[in-house]
Amino acid sequence: MPKSEDWVLKNVGFDVFPGEAVGFLGQNGAGKSTLLKLIAGTLTATEGSIQVNGRVAAILELGMGFNSDLTGRENVIHTAGLMGFSRSEINAALSEIESFAEIGKHFDQPVRTYSSGMQARVAFAIATAYRPDILIVDEALSVGDTYFQHKSFNRIREFREKGTTLIIVSHDRSTIQSICDRAILLDRGCMIKDGEPEEVFDFYNAIIAEKENSTLMIKRLPSGKVQTKSGTGEAQVTEIVLLGDSGAVTETVAVGEKVELRIKIKIHKQIDELVLGYGIKDRLGQVMYGTNSWHTNQIITNARAGDEYEFKILFNANFGAGSYSVVTALHNRETHLNANYEWRDLALVFSVVNSNEHQFSGCNWLKAEMVVAQNGY
Incomplete structure (x- = not known):
């Protein structure tokens, strides 16, 4: 049989500027990992060119290049040497690498005895022992315990503050949106969107949910935000409003105020089964809270053409001061990925102001109480 070739990446081009953080996303097989390997220099492009200025550190695969018979310490010395560092530079950083990895006595045991999480710790500690000009991170940090993930991202943020350029692949929306300045969406080897992380993720979710005969609409709102809407159209949200404690429609509520989110559907x-999902997102697009009527056992059955329904969602606006948006989804099961009748981002935007509570930081108001007691009394 004649040999055939498949292009993993085709006509992909972009610039990443010093100190910028860019996230790449896309479904499996989109070409994300291949792209990172090309930038890191572990793969060579068939055509085109890649220009990289500065020293690159990459975490592409767990323990990539580790010798399983060597100890963690020996692998650190070997790997750092391959990265171009002298023995004196390696010796100077060795204790810090051991301390950051936090694997205790295992640091002097063969890597073949390591779990994937332990390999991730050592690999990350080596790659970030010396602040690089460019740091490339694949999904490696999704493996391991939550504590080390937080520790790793704190180091990444420190590097960013000092001017390191970050290129990261992750399926975790909060990771991309909290760290990155922009996001690039790849689909079957092509670059199809480059923009603000929230906008790109909304577009990505719409593509995943898109089914045969469904539509995908992009609209720029007066605020400058881009709204993504998709779905097959069997049902749609016709009205969505937020009512304050007084019962009047409002766009601004106070921290902790009792509010009502009212959503009308036609x-x-x-439709045999209809589920309403909703989420409240902060200004960066991170979901503060979300659920749907599947989980609350309020599924609408045997809905007929022309029927109209109204949902009233009551809650206290226990959020920090800032701007928030509501996303709505109409589907038939636990998630919108099965049958997407309508998905609408930025369906409603509202603000929360702190006019009555003590000053606090963060996205959520916990209504916490502080008790102070003197020893012996």
């Missing part, structure tokens, strides 16, 4: 084609 059916255009018979």
Whole structure:
């Protein structure tokens, strides 16, 4: 049989500027890991060119290049040497690498005895022992315990503050949106969107949910934000408003105020099961809270064309001061990935102001109480 070739990446081009953080996302097989290997220099492009200025540190695969018969310490010395560091530079950083990895006595045991999480710790500690000009991180940090993930991302943020350029692949929306300045979406080897992380993730979710005969609409709102809407159209949200404690429609509420989110829906084609999902996101697009009527056991059955429904969602606005948006989803099961009738980002935008509570930081108001007691009394 004649040999055939498949292009993993085709016509992909972009610039990443010093100190910028860019996240790459896309479904499996989109070409994300291949792209990172090209930038890191572990793969060579068939055509085109890649220009990299500065020293690159990459975490592409767990323990990539580790000798399983060598100890963690020996692998650190070997790997750092391959990175171009002298023995004196390695010796100067060795204790800090051991301390950061936090694997105790295992540091002097063969790597073949390590778990994947332990390999991730050592690999990350080596790659970040010396602040690089460019740090490339694949999904490696999704493995391991939550404590080390937090510790690793704190180091990444420190590098960013000092001017390191970050290129990261992750399926975790909060990771991309909290760290990155922009995001690039790859699909079957092509670059299809480059923009603000929230906008790109909304577009990505719409593509995943898109089914046959569904539509995908992109609209720029007066605020400058880009709204993504998709779905097959059997049902749609016709009205969404936020009511304050007084019962009047409002766009601004106080911290902790009792509010009502009212959503009206119209059916255009018979649906056996209809589920409403909603989420409240902060200004960066991170979900503060979200659920749907599947989880609350309030599924609408046998909805007919022309039927209209109204949902009233009551809650206290226990959020920090800032701007928030509501996303809505109409589907038939636990998630919108099965049958997406309508997905709408930025369906409603509202603000929370702190006019009555003590000053606090963060996204959520816990209404915490502080008790102070003197010893012996």
